[in-house]
Amino acid sequence: MDTLLPADQALARHALTASANAYAQYSGFAVGAAARMRNGAIHLGANLENASYGVAMCAEVSAITAANTSGSLDLEAIAVVGHRFTPPIVADQVVTPCGRCRQLIFEASQISGVDIRVISCSADLEQIDVSPISILLPSAFGPRAIGLDQDWIGMRATLAERVRVLQAQLVQKD
Ligand code: THU
Numbered sequence: 590m591d592t593l594l595p596a597d598q599a600l601a602r603h604a605l606t607a608s609a610n611a612y613a614q615y616s617g618f619a620v621g622a623a624a625r626m627r628n629g630a631i632h633l634g635a636n637l638e639n640a641s642y643g644v645a646m647c648a649e650v651s652a653i654t655a656a657n658t659s660g661s662l663d664l665e666a667i668a669v670v671g672h673r674f675t676p677p678i679v680a681d682q683v684v685t686p687c688g689r690c691r692q693l694i695f696e697a698s699q700i701s702g703v704d705i706r707v708i709s710c711s712a713d714l715e716q717i718d719v720s721p722i723s724i725l726l727p728s729a730f731g732p733r734a735i736g737l738d739q740d741w742i743g744m745r746a747t748l749a750e751r752v753r754v755l756q757a758q759l760v761q762k763d
Contacts, residue, residue: 607633617675620648649690672712
């Protein structure tokens with residue numbers, strides 16, 4: 590377990606705040622996540638459940654999606670806080686990311702080039718475990734496993750240029 594940085598403590602508090610936005614009427618279990626980018630920007634997420642139970646989205650998915658939608662997967666850390674808010678209320682259990690979320694965090698680490706710090710917290714923030722994603726998901730399956738060694742940053746620039754061309758065509762049609 591790594592030592593807790595002041596920035597990690599702050600991120601844990603953001604995750605707790607985000608847990609207030611959970612849509613968790615089926616499990617009664619609220620999860621908040623806060624992702625910190627290498628440039629210091631923070632993106633929040635909360636779990637989003639569904640009457641079709643299997644469709645539920647984890648808080649980490651929401652935070653990583655928010656980061657991506659804002660323009661990058663350049664994560665250096667992600668904090669997770671989960672707590673049962675319906676009886677029996679629980680606030681002292683550390684919540685670690687589920688397997689699917691670990692896979693998503695690993696993918697982000699391949700883009701950011703950082704062994705992302707995963708900050709798993711109890712809701713009272715009395716217990717905070719910090720582990721790099723390489724420890725939480727050893728021998729991970731990633732882009733290299735399928736022979737992919739693409740320059741995503743370069744591809745993203747190509748994508749942005751393509752969207753600019755499409756938008757310029759729209760302006761011409763107006
Ligand atoms: N959940 C998360 O948001 N993140 C995790 O890493 C584990 C589980 C959510 C999914 C579901 O809405 C609730 O917690 C109970 O499983």
